[in-house]
Structures are given as structure tokens and as C-alpha cells.
Amino acid sequence: MTTNIEEELKQALRFVENSELGTKMSPLWEEMSKDFSFDRPSNLRDYSINREHDFSRVSRFYKFAKKIKFLSRNWIRVSNVFLNIINGVEKFYVSILSQLILGDSKASQRYSFDIYPLEAYEEHQKQVNIVSDYESYNSKNNIFFSHNNYKSYTYFHTLKKFINLENLESKNILEIGSGLFNFGTIVSKNLDRFSYYCIDLPDVALRGYLSAKENVDEDVELFLPHQLDAFKKSLSKKKVIFLIPSQLDNLDINIDFFINHESFSEMNIETVNDYLSKIKMRMTEGSHIFLVNRFSRLQSHSAKSFDYTNFLDYELDGFYKICFEVEKFRSFLPVQKDFPNVIFIGQKDSS
Numbered sequence: 001m002t003t004n005i006e007e008e009l010k011q012a013l014r015f016v017e018n019s020e021l022g023t024k025m026s027p028l029w030e031e032m033s034k035d036f037s038f039d040r041p042s043n044l045r046d047y048s049i050n051r052e053h054d055f056s057r058v059s060r061f062y063k064f065a066k067k068i069k070f071l072s073r074n075w076i077r078v079s080n081v082f083l084n085i086i087n088g089v090e091k092f093y094v095s096i097l098s099q100l101i102l103g104d105s106k107a108s109q110r111y112s113f114d115i116y117p118l119e120a121y122e123e124h125q126k127q128v129n130i131v132s133d134y135e136s137y138n139s140k141n142n143i144f145f146s147h148n149n150y151k152s153y154t155y156f157h158t159l160k161k162f163i164n165l166e167n168l169e170s171k172n173i174l175e176i177g178s179g180l181f182n183f184g185t186i187v188s189k190n191l192d193r194f195s196y197y198c199i200d201l202p203d204v205a206l207r208g209y210l211s212a213k214e215n216v217d218e219d220v221e222l223f224l225p226h227q228l229d230a231f232k233k234s235l236s237k238k239k240v241i242f243l244i245p246s247q248l249d250n251l252d253i254n255i256d257f258f259i260n261h262e263s264f265s266e267m268n269i270e271t272v273n274d275y276l277s278k279i280k281m282r283m284t285e286g287s288h289i290f291l292v293n294r295f296s297r298l299q300s301h302s303a304k305s306f307d308y309t310n311f312l313d314y315e316l317d318g319f320y321k322i323c324f325e326v327e328k329f330r331s332f333l334p335v336q337k338d339f340p341n342v343i344f345i346g347q348k349d350s351s
Contacts, residue, residue, distance in 0.1 A: 022246025
């Protein structure tokens with residue numbers, strides 16, 4: 001990082017450390033949020049945008065990694081002790097393979113090359129007309145395949161089927177749980193004018209800023225949490241600010257397009273509906289909401305917990321339903337297909 005960015009981050013860290021969080025984390029995210037900490041090295045939960053490894057090398061990695069992983073596929077009934085040993089061995093050899101093919105032992109983890117089989121993406125593409133658009137987007141923007149890049153593009157592909165992007169020009173966009181700005185990066189490259197507000201936990205928000213710094217176009221102006229006043233005064237046609245949850249109450253704006261992808265399902269239902277209440281107060285008639293979340297998710301790693309967040313408990317009254325369907329891509333992924341996401345696209349009515 002350049003000295004200027006390092007100094008900006010130091011100021012942002014001081015700001016968020018001295019600010020109220022403004023939300024209650026579920027036990028699930030109390031643990032998961034540690035993966036975004038600046039206190040230790042991290043693969044950032046594999047959310048990074050791949051601009052390093054082209055698809056020819058990625059496909060080679062998949063081909064050989066698949067051979068390495070035959071142990072866990074064939075020994076599925078082995079005891080947890082031995083299975084953990086096998087997974088450790090596999091992880092070691094996969095990291096060596098990643099070093100040999102991709103030139104980076106951690107690349108396979110950073111971009112989720114070692115989690116899902118390449119065939120899952122190929123089978124999805126056979127049923128969804130997305131290949132040409134996705135490859136064109138990546139080629140134009142010097143971005144290569146990664147799991148989260150592909151997943152975010154499937155969401156964008158769905159969005160375009162139901163909402164004309166021209167209706168989002170010169171609008172205020174708010175995304176809660178924006179992560180490393182995967183979806184936001186795609187949106188930013190398809191609009192000519194916007195004000196984009198990102199809200200996430202402190203370390204995640206700052207990681208999102210760094211990711212955006214590397215991946216958005218040069219004409220997009222970026223701001224950190226302590227720069228909200230500067231963001232408001234900016235005359236940039238394209239601007240993005242990364243905020244923490246407590247700053248939502250400081251936003252005196254009309255929200256034209258609200259986004260939440262997969263993070264509401266990681267919150268307690270009370271937190272979800274508190275956010276939705278605040279969002280609806282700031283949305284006017286005709287504005288849109290775009291949710292992709294687990295239909296039902298346990299909010300604890302404990303098998304004894306009964307603390308579920310269910311999509312049907314989201315308080316979405318006041319929104320006209322444009323789309324409500326099972327997310328298709330997830331249904332092609334091993335294990336994940338048993339825990340489906342649902343997509344909801346709605347429009348604020350006059351109530």
C-alpha cells in the first residue's frame with residue numbers, strides 16, 4: 001500500500017475504534033468477522049476479486065486439485081479425526097499445486113478455487129444464458145474468474161432481467177453487507193452516475209475500501225467512514241463511501257436502490273427488521289430493493305441452538321413483489337444446494 005493509503009486507513013481505523021458499532025452481531029458473525037481483522041493475515045473469506053490468475057491456469061489448477069481430493073470423496077465415512085488429517089494433507093498439497101500453477105500458494109484459498117468443482121459452474125451456464133455477458137465483462141475490465149466474482153455476476157444478471165439499469169442512473173444506492181465490494185464493483189462499471197453508500201462492520205468496511213481501490217474505474221471517487229462530510233460535498237459523478245452501521249442514522253437521503261446479499265441471513269431477525277425499518281423510512285415510492293439471502297439459517301455454530309433467521313420473517317410489507325424465486329446458481333454447488341438462497345426484488349409502493 002502507498003503511504004497515502006496507509007495514512008488514510010490509520011485515520012479510518014481511529015475513527016471506527018472511537019465510534020459506536022450501531023448494530024448487534026450474531027454469534028455467527030462475532031466469529032466470522034475476525035477473518036477481516038487488520039491484526040493478522042487473512043484470505044478475507046475468499047471474497048477477493050481475481051485480477052491475477054487467468055482462466056487457463058485456474059482450469060489447470062481445478063483439474064489437478066480434483067485428483068488430490070479423491071481421498072475425502074471416497075473416505076467420507078472415516079472418523080472425524082482421520083478426516084481432519086486427510087483434509088490437512090489435501091490442503092497442504094493443494095497449496096503446493098497452487099504455488100506451482102498459479103505462482104501463489106494461497107491463491108486457491110483467496111479466490112475459492114479449492115472449494116467448488118469447476119463442473120458446477122459449467123452446469124449452471126448450460127441452463128442460464130450468462131457466459132457471453134460474464135466473459136465480456138471480465139475481458140473488458142481485466143478481471144479473471146473467481147467464485148465470488150462469478151456469483152456476484154449471476155446476481156447482476158438476474159437484476160437486469162427485472163430492473164432497467166437506466167432507472168438507477170444518478171441515484172442513491174445503499175448496500176448493507178457490501179463486503180469486498182464485489183457486486184458494487186460490477187454495478188459501478190455499468191452506471192454513468194451514482195452515489196453508492198456501503199455499510200459493513202468496521203474491518204470489513206475498510207477491507208472493502210481497499211478492494212474497491214484496486215478494482216473500480218479511475219473516475220470513481222472513494223471515501224472512508226471518517227470522510228462522510230467530504231463525500232456529501234463531492235461533485236463527482238461516481239462516488240462510493242464505506243461506512244459502519246452506526247452511521248446509517250446520519251444519512252439524510254432518499255434511498256433509490258437498496259441491496260443486501262447474504263448478510264441478513266447472518267443476523268438475528270430483530271437486527272434484520274430493524275435495518276429494514278430504517279431503510280423503508282428512507283425509501284420513496286418507486287424505489288427498489290434487491291435481496292439474496294438464505295431461506296433459513298441457524299445463527300450459531302452450536303447444533304443445540306434454535307436461533308434461526310427465516311426469510312419469511314423479514315418485514316417486507318410496503319414492497320410490491322417483482323421477483324421471488326430460488327437462487328439458481330447455489331443449487332449447482334455441492335452441500336450448498338441443500339441450504340437454498342432466495343431472491344427478492346421489490347418496489348416500494350405508496351404506503
